[in-house]
Amino acid sequence: MIKLEEVTKIYKGDVVALRNATLEVNKGEFVFLVGTSGSGKSTFLRLLNKEEQPTRGRIFVAGKDIGELSSWKVPFLRRNIGCVFQDFKLLTNKTVAENVAFALEVIGRPRPVIKAQVPAILDLVGLGTKSENFPHELSGGEQQRVSIARAFVNRPLILLADEPTGNLDPSTSVGIMRLLDRINKTGTTVLMATHDRSIVDTMRRRVIELDHGEVIRDQARGVYE
Amino acid sequence: MPIKVDYAARETASNLRRNFTITLASVLTVFVSLFLVGFSLLFRQGVEKTTERWRGGIEFIVFLSPTANPDQINAVRTALDSPEIEKVTFVDQNAAFDEFRELFKSQPDLLQSVTPDILPPSFRVVPRDKDARTVEDLSAQFRGKPGVKEVVSATETIKLVQKLSNWATFFISGVAFVLLGVAVLLILNTIRMAMYARRREIEVMKLVGATNSFIRVPFMLEGLIQGASGAALAVGGLVVALPFLERGLPSATDFPLFSGIIPATGDRLVTYVLIAIVGCLVGAAGAGAAVSRFLDV
Numbered sequence: 173m174i175k176l177e178e179v180t181k182i183y184k185g186d187v188v189a190l191r192n193a194t195l196e197v198n199k200g201e202f203v204f205l206v207g208t209s210g211s212g213k214s215t216f217l218r219l220l221n222k223e224e225q226p227t228r229g230r231i232f233v234a235g236k237d238i239g240e241l242s243s244w245k246v247p248f249l250r251r252n253i254g255c256v257f258q259d260f261k262l263l264t265n266k267t268v269a270e271n272v273a274f275a276l277e278v279i280g281r282p283r284p285v286i287k288a289q290v291p292a293i294l295d296l297v298g299l300g301t302k303s304e305n306f307p308h309e310l311s312g313g314e315q316q317r318v319s320i321a322r323a324f325v326n327r328p329l330i331l332l333a334d335e336p337t338g339n340l341d342p343s344t345s346v347g348i349m350r351l352l353d354r355i356n357k358t359g360t361t362v363l364m365a366t367h368d369r370s371i372v373d374t375m376r377r378r379v380i381e382l383d384h385g386e387v388i389r390d391q392a393r394g395v396y397e
Numbered sequence: 398m399p400i401k402v403d404y405a406a407r408e409t410a411s412n413l414r415r416n417f418t419i420t421l422a423s424v425l426t427v428f429v430s431l432f433l434v435g436f437s438l439l440f441r442q443g444v445e446k447t448t449e450r451w452r453g454g455i456e457f458i459v460f461l462s463p464t465a466n467p468d469q470i471n472a473v474r475t476a477l478d479s480p481e482i483e484k485v486t487f488v489d490q491n492a493a494f495d496e497f498r499e500l501f502k503s504q505p506d507l508l509q510s511v512t513p514d515i516l517p518p519s520f521r522v523v524p525r526d527k528d529a530r531t532v533e534d535l536s537a538q539f540r541g542k543p544g545v546k547e548v549v550s551a552t553e554t555i556k557l558v559q560k561l562s563n564w565a566t567f568f569i570s571g572v573a574f575v576l577l578g579v580a581v582l583l584i585l586n587t588i589r590m591a592m593y594a595r596r597r598e599i600e601v602m603k604l605v606g607a608t609n610s611f612i613r614v615p616f617m618l619e620g621l622i623q624g625a626s627g628a629a630l631a632v633g634g635l636v637v638a639l640p641f642l643e644r645g646l647p648s649a650t651d652f653p654l655f656s657g658i659i660p661a662t663g664d665r666l667v668t669y670v671l672i673a674i675v676g677c678l679v680g681a682a683g684a685g686a687a688v689s690r691f692l693d694v
Contacts, residue, residue: 221604243609250606263598274598277404278607326605 427627584683624680
């Protein structure tokens, strides 16, 4: 599903965010990316949906070299990749249902499809009763569920989560992880960058550890350290 | 991917509402500049048409009687063939009729009452020496000759009008062009503000894979609408203002046929279409610059 071949990313001022990373993630895998702040986790995720370009090396997503993707095709790559962030990135002037519908509307899905899919995905994330609420009326955990619903409503092949539990308390985080696990079980490949030791240690999934941009550990059914 | 029309319309409308004051500023700037452009174009066309027969250094015109016979015409022609005269152009009755039709295009009643055979053929004369007194002496020789109906010389007034019109159009166009530049910048900034106000939405749109064109269309439309509204106001303004202007000027029929100045307003429709096109271009240029500079993937 995802393949990196000697990928290096250097930002201005010789900041190395990723150095010679070569690895492969198979379809349906659940992968934790761990490492200290600035170790390159976010860059790793941003390279996959072409928000950043690698300085060297090649990246394949779903069998395609995304370095050779012309810029007008990038949106179509991103339709196959859902994204979840620590700060949710919800639109505050739209209701829960509208936030999710927005993601479908802007990629040109027909209205009947939107009408059918939005309630279904909100039920899936457990927010069926809050569809008319605004984000500020929800708890942090609920807001993150909305953002997961938005990322997943288009049934992407890959879900990228950048510290999705970073702003949440431990018990709420568990609920979010259950949700991501369910999504993973539908066959969606999940990559999650995290600092949350207990989550990584409980889930026992593949762990890739980065340190100053280098992959220093890649372990199936791993722990945080 | 098809752009959804209702989506684009809704987003554009809300952008325009959100930035109402600055949108108004852009629209008014486009309006004022295009009004000036249109005004100077129409004014210039009018002056050019009216003074057309005096272009190319023509200093006096010998109008022949419509009933002049070929011998009389040839006699005048021979007399004009002198070393003092640089160039002579003969305008026969059909050419005179064409010219007449062009001048009085806006007055169909007048046109219907005229046929080529009642119009005077004429010699347009370019003398070698342009000094007023020499021209006067020269033209006087043809007054009263057989077959000559009237001799009209380019007065200082006509020359002054031509000069003033050149200056006025030059100056007004200069101001109008600066204002058009201002309008482009204003529209650019309006769109930029609209994009800033929607930056979170744009971010989400990019994340979920909305195409560039989908993201850009509402902003492009916003600029286009601003430019087009300004142009519409300018055309409306000209339509309202021109009759007042013309009322102030003497009407064409007040002038004797052979005098120098006839107020003509030129081809208005072409000017209006031109204004509309320039308005849309200004809007598109401002929006396009904003979108390509501040909306990268």
